[in-house]
Amino acid sequence: MATNDNSSGLVEQMAGALRLRIIGGALLPGQRLPEARLSEELGISRNTLREVFRLLGRDGLLRHEPNRGAFVATPTMATIHDIYRVRRMVEIPALKQGWPRHQAVARMRAAVEAAELARADADWRTVGSANMEFHTAIVALADSPRLTDFFDRIVAEMRLAFGLLGSPEDLHEPYIALNLAILQRLEEGAPAEAADLLDSYLSTSERKLMTAFANLP
Amino acid sequence: MATNDNSSGLVEQMAGALRLRIIGGALLPGQRLPEARLSEELGISRNTLREVFRLLGRDGLLRHEPNRGAFVATPTMATIHDIYRVRRMVEIPALKQGWPRHQAVARMRAAVEAAELARADADWRTVGSANMEFHTAIVALADSPRLTDFFDRIVAEMRLAFGLLGSPEDLHEPYIALNLAILQRLEEGAPAEAADLLDSYLSTSERKLMTAFANLP
DNA sequence: GCATATTTGTCCGTATGTATA
DNA sequence: CTATACATACGGACAAATATG
Numbered sequence: 001m002a003t004n005d006n007s008s009g010l011v012e013q014m015a016g017a018l019r020l021r022i023i024g025g026a027l028l029p030g031q032r033l034p035e036a037r038l039s040e041e042l043g044i045s046r047n048t049l050r051e052v053f054r055l056l057g058r059d060g061l062l063r064h065e066p067n068r069g070a071f072v073a074t075p076t077m078a079t080i081h082d083i084y085r086v087r088r089m090v091e092i093p094a095l096k097q098g099w100p101r102h103q104a105v106a107r108m109r110a111a112v113e114a115a116e117l118a119r120a121d122a123d124w125r126t127v128g129s130a131n132m133e134f135h136t137a138i139v140a141l142a143d144s145p146r147l148t149d150f151f152d153r154i155v156a157e158m159r160l161a162f163g164l165l166g167s168p169e170d171l172h173e174p175y176i177a178l179n180l181a182i183l184q185r186l187e188e189g190a191p192a193e194a195a196d197l198l199d200s201y202l203s204t205s206e207r208k209l210m211t212a213f214a215n216l217p
Numbered sequence: 218m219a220t221n222d223n224s225s226g227l228v229e230q231m232a233g234a235l236r237l238r239i240i241g242g243a244l245l246p247g248q249r250l251p252e253a254r255l256s257e258e259l260g261i262s263r264n265t266l267r268e269v270f271r272l273l274g275r276d277g278l279l280r281h282e283p284n285r286g287a288f289v290a291t292p293t294m295a296t297i298h299d300i301y302r303v304r305r306m307v308e309i310p311a312l313k314q315g316w317p318r319h320q321a322v323a324r325m326r327a328a329v330e331a332a333e334l335a336r337a338d339a340d341w342r343t344v345g346s347a348n349m350e351f352h353t354a355i356v357a358l359a360d361s362p363r364l365t366d367f368f369d370r371i372v373a374e375m376r377l378a379f380g381l382l383g384s385p386e387d388l389h390e391p392y393i394a395l396n397l398a399i400l401q402r403l404e405e406g407a408p409a410e411a412a413d414l415l416d417s418y419l420s421t422s423e424r425k426l427m428t429a430f431a432n433l434p
Numbered sequence: 435g436c437a438t439a440t441t442t443g444t445c446c447g448t449a450t451g452t453a454t455a
Numbered sequence: 456c457t458a459t460a461c462a463t464a465c466g467g468a469c470a471a472a473t474a475t476g
Binding site: 059064065083089090142145154 | 302303
Binding site for chain 4: 034035036046050066067068069070
């Protein structure tokens with residue numbers, strides 16, 4: 001669609017770096033991002049950093065307050081609720097119309113295997129990332145650049161929310177097997193059954209996330 | 218969701234102005250947007266204009282090429298196809314779960330009436346805008362800030378595509394009555410029937426747009 | 435294919451306004 | 456209420472990439 005994921009270009013590079021810091025938890029939600037300090041830290045000019053802020057603001061990872069600057073976005077329960085509403089609307093139809101020999105199926109399988117490997121090391125953060133990749137691959141089944149783009153932003157916001165919760169085992173481990181079951185149904189040519197599993201996954205996952213958020217300090 | 222629709226702020230204002238020029242057809246698809254000329258024309262500095270470019274690039278209205286600058290995005294038949302795929306996935310579920318006394322229903326009615334008024338003047342461009350507003354209101358039924366945000370960008374891209382086609386009567390007029398029918402089904406508490414009408418609307422509308430594109434000079 | 439003009443990418447310095455301690 | 460820190464916006468500079476003759 002667009003040539004905007006220009007991997008060369010200092011602004012895009014720095015946007016990627018800052019995005020990683022935010023969803024990786026190195027920068028906490030609500031934290032202020034002062035232009036002067038951060039631009040020096042990144043080794044770029046304030047003008048360049050401001051362009052970075054515009055990109056990440058559009059991604060929902062930053063909040064821009066008038067004359068006050070940029071802050072890391074702070075997910076709330078309303079955020080979680082909205083995200084899961086979107087996930088239902090996007091993932092379920094994408095999976096339902098999924099074709100067993102689509103390229104994205106290989107991505108789904110790779111994601112499940114990566115999650116299983118990380119489980120062996122009890123690395124729940126990596127398990128969480130692999131599970132996200134699984135759902136990104138589901139969306140890729142729809143072959144829609146715009147939907148893919150949209151969902152990438154949703155995923156980034158989810159990772160930000162997870163970062164707020166730490167990465168406890170019970171928030172990620174149970175879904176490895178469920179994802180595998182979804183994948184198998186799809187490969188068997190039963191996408192409707194796969195979609196049913198996905199639907200129940202989304203329900204339990206949302207509920208668990210919401211209670212985790214409610215019990216936050 | 219975010220404080221990013223900051224109406225104060227020169228960048229947001231200028232982004233709005235430039236967005237209007239693009240979707241209004243004053244700037245043609247593929248046209249180059251030189252920083253020097255445009256910044257002087259808008260009365261802003263090059264740095265500020267670059268921030269504007271980042272915003273509109275994220276909206277899909279601009280394409281950024283490395284070391285070559287910004288160009289107005291050029292919709293293709295693939296663009297149209299993708300946009301309609303997204304519209305199906307978003308609008309139909311939104312309408313299906315629509316509640317007859319939702320705020321957005323009033324917006325839908327207002328949009329139909331605006332379209333009828335403009336039809337009396339044979340002002341097909343305004344009819345087209347009102348029809349778009351009708352569908353934006355459908356999405357608002359879902360009460361999802363992220364979905365609303367996403368759909369706004371889709372609408373902007375559609376208007377860009379329509380601009381390419383001029384605004385012939387038969388691309389807009391037939392849908393006024395259809396939109397009214399959809400609205401009435403929803404108000405009668407039959408959202409499923411409304412969604413069926415919407416589905417067939419999307420099919421015919423997409424087909425007509427695609428053929429119009431295929432016959433483009 | 436070359437030399438030149440143009441344009442982008444990035445930086446710096448600075449003036450002004452706004453919020454906060 | 457003043458002082459201070461910060462964001463906003465501008466203009467100029469220059470290297471590097473690109474377009475032009």
